[in-house]
Amino acid sequence: ETGVTQSPTHLIKTRGQQVTLRCSSQSGHNTVSWYQQALGQGPQFIFQYYREEENGRGNFPPRFSGLQFPNYSSELNVNALELDDSALYLCASSSAEVTRYTFGSGTRLTVV
């Protein structure tokens, strides 16, 4: 059973740029969710995808968007990057029937 993999592991971008982060779900999982974790804080829910549709969203602006593909992998896109977007971005997968989540190791994004 493969776990959740995220790429890249680290990324440095300039304010105003756009970024795409990628996530491969654990085998057998059809739901993917994304979290933002600022330094010293707990993760905050960005959104969730099920069957290629966004079916839940946290308190994040529209410049945070995502995709889920037929193989259940996912992307997180952030436009017009701000300094406060610097954080660890975590992807988690689960099956619709189970509420336990499997997390990837995260992508650390630094905006300068």
Place this chain on the structure above:
Amino acid sequence: SQQGEEDPQALSIQEGENATMNCSYKTSINNLQWYRQNSGRGLVHLILIRSNEREKHSGRLRVTLDTSKKSSSLLITASRAADTASYFCATASKGGGADGLTFGKGTHLIIQP
């Protein structure tokens, strides 16, 4: 926004001692989960307790849930150096899984050899 708070924010104990962390939350929940995070990397699921359960055990872990007080505790018995990590509680709301998990700020646990 954060659901609640873990207490304490940081805890340092000797290897072999027991570690207890507490978590409070604000809204009605479907279940509460505890996760471990090593050095700012991915989260590892430890244990899940449903809203109709009061206590659950898994190996050296014991979790309690008091829905009337909206609080939970995680006990790690016979701690080991490898238990050094940050521990987070996370709640899943009654609204369903599409709301995601709501995490606290975490307890940073240090086990001294």
